Amino acid sequence: MSDLTKSVPIYLIEASNEALVPKGLPVAATQWVEATGFSASEGEICLVPDASGELLAVLFGLGKKPAQTRSPFLTGSLPTKLPAGRYHYITGALFEDNPHGLFLATLAWYLGAYRFDRYKENAKPMPELDWPEAVDRDDVMRQVKGCTLARDLINIPANDMGPEELEAVTRGLVDTHGARLEVTKGEDLLAGNFPMIHAVGRGSIRTPRLLDFIWGEESDPKITLVGKGVCFDTGGLNIKPGSSMSLMKKDMGGAACVLGLASMIMSAKLPVRLRVLIPAVENAISGDAFRPGDVLPSRKGLTVEIGNTDAEGRLVLADALALADEEDPDLLIDMATLTGAARVALGPDLPPFYSDDDALVADLAAEGKRQWDPIWNMPLWDPYDADLSSDIADVNHISTGGFAGSITAALFLRRFVSNAKSWSHFDIYGWAPKPQPGRPKGGEAQAIRAIYAHLRAKFEA
Structure with missing residues (x-):
């Protein structure tokens, strides 16, 4: 022995x-x-x-x-x-x-x-590491806890992680840190002027909702995080092939990462007023599902022509971003498993991010390198905005040309942000297709350590 x-x-x-x-x-x-x-x-x-x-x-x-x-x-x-x-x-x-x-x-x-053993017990005990001197144990565990939360949420299959279950997890995090949660769901989404969140989620028997929580002092800088919470994506009436649907439990990876990041921020007690918005829906197929060619109203007031029901994430994000933008946050960040085009361009390990704020881009890119949390800045290329034109609505939510899909998705979201002092969009994958050192196969928390380090450097007393 x-x-x-x-x-x-x-x-x-x-x-x-x-x-x-x-x-x-x-x-x-x-x-x-x-x-x-x-x-x-x-x-x-x-x-x-x-x-x-x-x-x-x-x-x-x-x-x-x-x-x-x-x-x-x-x-x-x-x-x-x-x-x-x-x-x-x-x-x-x-x-x-x-x-x-x-x-x-x-x-x-x-x-x-990290091991995901919710459904399958792993009897092999893990080795333990004695803490090296001069290593901040609290901060290591804070980041591990935030990444573990994100990984767990992504790894849990959709039958056990729908909008209601995502709300329960969010409520638990809110209660732990003394934040204040407001939930708008079902038909109340229409009364509250969130028509696109309602439209995407109405086809499912699992009630769509917007999760909205606030933590911190009102007098502190306003940091708002928006996470795509599509708990499963069939593609809607533009149904995905089976090979593309098998991993769609991870389509709420943006929400998972935002909650992991929020956990880090609140645990570190950063002097910020944090707001987190998560549109939690399931994009299902039914007689009440929204259709290609529909024109939807939006919270921003823009009318949106639906080019493809499988591009639902940007619709729910748009309503949430419009709400976030109404209070002029100092920094607005959204995270979403949004486009396959981002994976084609940069692969699964390197999520692109977009912003018009050059200083923010430089800071985030630097922290991505320093924290070994890879991210890559991509351009908000204005000439491509014309590809979102519609003959019958203010905007089509997908591009007409089929090129630069990640960029045009970011340009679509930008239309719903006008008051925030600074904004960045992260098009993450949320999944490690093969094991790598420190990154087991499965759900992955991408970009949140880089963002957390940026916020600490900027706001920590």
């Missing part, structure tokens, strides 16, 4: 280092490492036993990349590969001048240890 009270050292070894075996290990350990052929390639692991066969040390390869381009998230693969027990990093000179890198390596461990 292994001694689980013993903390095993993990040595982070660069492949460029001639001495692959750390000083202080016995001669037998050196012979073992040489016999295994350990070369410190990226992600390579060597388990070094002592004379009794117990685990003495772990060697973890960092590869040959220069330190400035090497991901600190490499250590996120360790929890799923190491045997149960306690471990600690031996960093040596690796992080002496880079404490933030050690923070991220610690964060990566906990993000990599």
